[in-house]
Amino acid sequence: MTSPTATLLISCPDRRGLVAKIANFIYANGGNIIHADQHTDFAAGLFLTRIEWQLDGFNLPREFIAPAFKAIAQPLSAKWELHFSDTIPRIAIWVSKQDHCLFDLIWRQRAKELTSEISLIISNHPDLKLVAEKFNIDYHHIPITKDNKSEQEAKQLELLHQYKIDLVVLAKYMQVVSADFLAKFPQTINIHHSFLPAFVGANPYHRAFERGVKIIGATAHYATPDLDAGPIIEQDVVRVSHRDEVEDLIRKGKDLERVVLARAVRLHLQNRVLVYGNRTVVFE
Structure with missing residues (x-):
């Protein structure tokens, strides 16, 4: 050992x-x-x-x-x-309906690539409950609307304290997390399906296709109240061409999202990321 x-x-x-x-x-x-x-x-x-x-x-x-x-x-x-180094961080993964980042993080954790315990999965949809059951991870379905957001985020915070969570990973959690939540739980990593600061917000692949870009990317960053503008931990890109349709961009982008998010989570778990202002130094 x-x-x-x-x-x-x-x-x-x-x-x-x-x-x-x-x-x-x-x-x-x-x-x-x-x-x-x-x-x-x-x-x-x-x-x-x-x-x-x-x-x-x-x-x-x-x-x-x-x-x-x-x-x-x-x-x-x-x-x-x-x-x-022998303190094992406890992770909560937040998801919506897409499962590719969730599966990737679970596989890497089971393969001991990520020194952590995935203690909890929270989702605003019921779709991925079977994945949680398959891996014997507690799953909580907490639907979010504009009318109940504050109340539901209070439930999410309560679960994080109950499970003694150290890190939240937004693994394609297609909801904006409020400033109030982040003030109470800032240790939150998000994956955005774009090479930020390009194409902030929703549907970046469609907008990238319309723009005719030659590369697409993915960005993992700490979540902040400013949408997709938090300190960047990891990024990567892949080339695309005029032959690629939106579906091709999405497929290639999902591959990047898995890898970029896993790298960012690993760097955080290894205590290699130092945030200052809205920037990071990553000691690799």
């Missing part, structure tokens, strides 16, 4: 000596660093880093690491997160 590790994701105003200061915190406590990466956004004046070390032989018990690092982070005006 791989030795458990701790990971710090840090962003702070740039200054000299930050790499040494952070690395010395780990070295001084007997830690062995196995991954370290950093990026400086000169325009924003920000230093961003991911540092991971083995817990075996580390002098500080887990419960003391955060308080000890806080003493270092405060004078740096740093924002930071601490994660442990």
Whole structure:
């Protein structure tokens, strides 16, 4: 079994000596660093880093690491997160009627490509309940209309707390999630069937076909109150031609959606994504 590790994701105003200061915190406590990466956004004046070390032989018990690092982070005006590799995140997948991303995530999780537990599936339609039953995952049908949205989102939030969910994945959930929900549960990843910022909103394949594009794409991003405008985690494209009809674009797009969403979820689960403003640094 791989030795458990701790990971710090840090962003702070740039200054000299930050790499040494952070690395010395780990070295001084007997830690062995196995991954370290950093990026400086000169325009924003920000230093961003991911540092991971083995817990075996580390002098500080887990419960003391955060308080000890806080003493270092405060004078740096740093924002930071601490994660442990043997903590298994609990995922809720939200769907509507399309099943391709749902199946892909379940298969990858069962194949241990995604270190997580898929604890819950929520849908605004009953169509995919049989998929949940096949894989023995709890399924909750919560229909949404413009008149009951607030009430139904309250039920969704209650389920997320009940199941102790760490991450929501909108796997072709064809509903706009409200700003109120996202303020209460920001750890939400969405897949959009377009290479954002092109063709925001509904029916992007039809609009791409009408525009005569030569590439189509898919984008996985953190959901925000602004439609399809959240911090981007992963994107990819595939070429199309004048011979392709809308149905061909949709077929090729679904292939991309599976892969792009899976990559984004994996990067998030591995604590490789650091959000600042409406941008991300992805430490691969």
